[in-house]
Amino acid sequence: VEKSLNIERHATDTLPQRIHHIYSTLLTRDEAAWGMPSDEGQTYAERQQGLIIELARRLGESISPEAAITDTTELLRRARRWQRENTGDAEGQKQVRTLADAVQRLQRVGPWASTNPRITQEEIAEHLKRIRNDYCRGGLRDTMNRFIPQPAGPRCAYIRVPEALGLHEYAGSIEDAVAELHRRMQEAITSTVAEIEAGRGFIFYPNPFYHR
Incomplete structure (x- = not known):
């Protein structure tokens, strides 16, 4: 994944640290692309939320300058409606679509990612799948990884039968x-x-x- 995204891999990083480094680097790129400052002293979640708020503000101004829409779900719903109703505005369509896509992509790493002090092997695999789906779109391998399930490791089934119910x-x-x-x-x-x-x-x- 690092190679596909041109991200330097730190040899001493654990797998979760590598995932965090990938996300942090991608977030830094997003901040730069949208002209936002990157504060390395903040946590990933704080930086991510700051960028989402700013992009949501810009999206709201693009589709409804006179109305302040604070709920992101409602904002994205209105953005989709705006796109349906303004098909003749090619430049506006591109801007709204790009902003909406960025907000949705950033939101896919939700608050759940930072609530637990431990992370499981399965959660790491989910992060990898999310990164591949959202950022790795170059070649055949990336395409296959998006559609073919990738197990996090060897699987073992534990089967129990509860007491029968009369x-x-x-x-x-x-x-x-x-x-x-x-x-x-x-x-x-x-x-x-x-x-x-x-x-x-x-x-x-x-x-x-x-x-x-």
Whole structure:
């Protein structure tokens, strides 16, 4: 991924640190492209949010100068409507589409990325897939990576069967039976996860996006 994006790889970085470095470099490029200052003293989330707010402001001015739209979801909805209603404005179409695409792309790394001090192998794989989908569009390998699932590592299935449920005990109360079935299934899942975690079956890394 670094090679495809012309990003220098630091030899001592862990895999999560490499992911963070890729995102930070791409964010710096976005900031430069939109004429925004890059404050390296801020966290990734703070810089990202600042850029989203500024691009959303510009997008709002492009489609509705007289109305301040603070909700990003509503803003993007109005941007799509503006594009449908102003097909004759080629320059405006390009500007609105570029701004809307940038806002949506930046939003795909949401607050969830920085809330947990640990990051799992699966989450790292999701980050990689997101980077490939959003930024790597050069060749056949990039195209294949977007459409063919890439496992994060060897897979292992843990199968548990919850205690059987006697429906005769819930005559006339199917809702109670379903609720009890859900409880037993959740109990089986929770105990299995705890068992795997105790045996270090999950792979965790320190999360470089995390901030208090």
